[in-house]
Amino acid sequence: MTRSIQSVERATAILRLLAGAAGPLRLSEVAGTLGLAKPTAFGIIRTLRDAGFVHQDQLTSDYSLGDGVRHLHRSGIDPHDLRSLATNWADALASRTRLEVLIAVPERDGARIVHHVFRPDDSEQELRIDEVLPFHATALGKVVLAFSAGIASPSPDLERYTRRTLTQRAAFDVEMSRVRERGWADEHGELTPGVGAVSVPLRGFGGLGVGAVAVSGPLERVFHTVGAPRDGIVAATASTAAAISRSLGVHA
Template sequence: MAGRIQSIERAAAILRLLAGGARGLSLAEISRTLELPKGTVLGILRTLQHVGFVEQDQPAGHYRLGGGVLRLGTRYLDGNELRTRALNWADSLAGRSGESVRIGTLHERHVLVVHHVFRPDDSRQTLEVGSLLPLHATALGKALLAFDPLALPDEPEPDAPGLPAYTARTLTSRPALLAELDTVRANGWAPELEELVEGEVGIAAPIRDRSGTTVGAIGLSGAVERLCDDRGLRMDQVSYVRDAARSISRELGAHPW
């Protein structure tokens, strides 16, 4: 059996590192983080630039992912059965709710956004397809965690720090998160109350396939002023999300519930 190719492993490590640096990283930062010689890193970066997978920002000299990676990712997402089956239902949910809609799947302890429908108005918005979101601080993430026990983070050591906080409302302790997931399972949908972004709330529900396995989640997000009333999250919007999740699940062969 042929062995692994070290240069490809290093190139993959650089691409993964750049994927987490929205503003780009310098040669020194990449070299230091991966503990590789600068000359080695520079040679790999120049090769990745040549094939379009990496771009260099001038004059700062920082490196970031190039358009070639996005095209590869888009081809993967286009072939994703979940996304294909969900396109029309996501558009419909955005139209009914008047809010932005995202579909996410579990990917390396994060939510991978595989489809994003803009809020149907004239506001300026950014496409989030391919983004990675925290599981514990988003409605999509909690919908995935609640119905997929393998997605739960391992039990931390007694002196380990809590989960990352993004706002004052983020659930940062494992017991608090587990209690929240119990409620999500009981209700069949997950809330997000200014836990990732202040002033923004969200609603999500699980998507199941023909075996009953949770394969993704669909959710909407928007300003707290639009999605909440005196009693909390608006239940008509919750109903829209759950209807969309059930419809997509039926498309995937799940039994009606």
């Protein structure tokens, strides 16, 4: 007899129960049918409700199957939602690091920028929204590739953008292992000469990787001469990513 995760098992039972019901069920009916205490059933069904798998009628408080189950073929997060949730934090990160901030979502051929905050100085800067960054040559690309699912491995031919672009598949695989192990990625002029970046994953409900946030700027502003990020940059970016991720979890 293999062991199962009891609460997960109960969640599946609740979903089946609601699916087979002729109409919405009261919590007490769910709990009684499954032989659970009401607060126990409530905790599980609330989690399923927050995940969109269960729908609760506002007037009657009855529960039924949610759209999330039927729409399981559609995953990920709406880029509009991501941008509107992330704006304030991205602005604060730019102020704090004095670097530009980019937020991207995974797409089949790369990481698409959905939000861009300029570096807070007087320099000439160009808005990069909707630009698709190659996976292998950017910190954002590496992060979304490492932490999001459903993305095919990049083409074996890794295009060269600069002298520093990783074009050997083996070297790139090593780099990706480092990214997964570390939980963040860096970029040292692989796409644009002299430009560096540090990127951290954004996680949605349940830890699902839904995108990435990065700080970017001149190499010497992002890294020490020995190549490690300047003090506080990874921490600040990670802190911002965590705040955005939390709101993504709540929002879902």
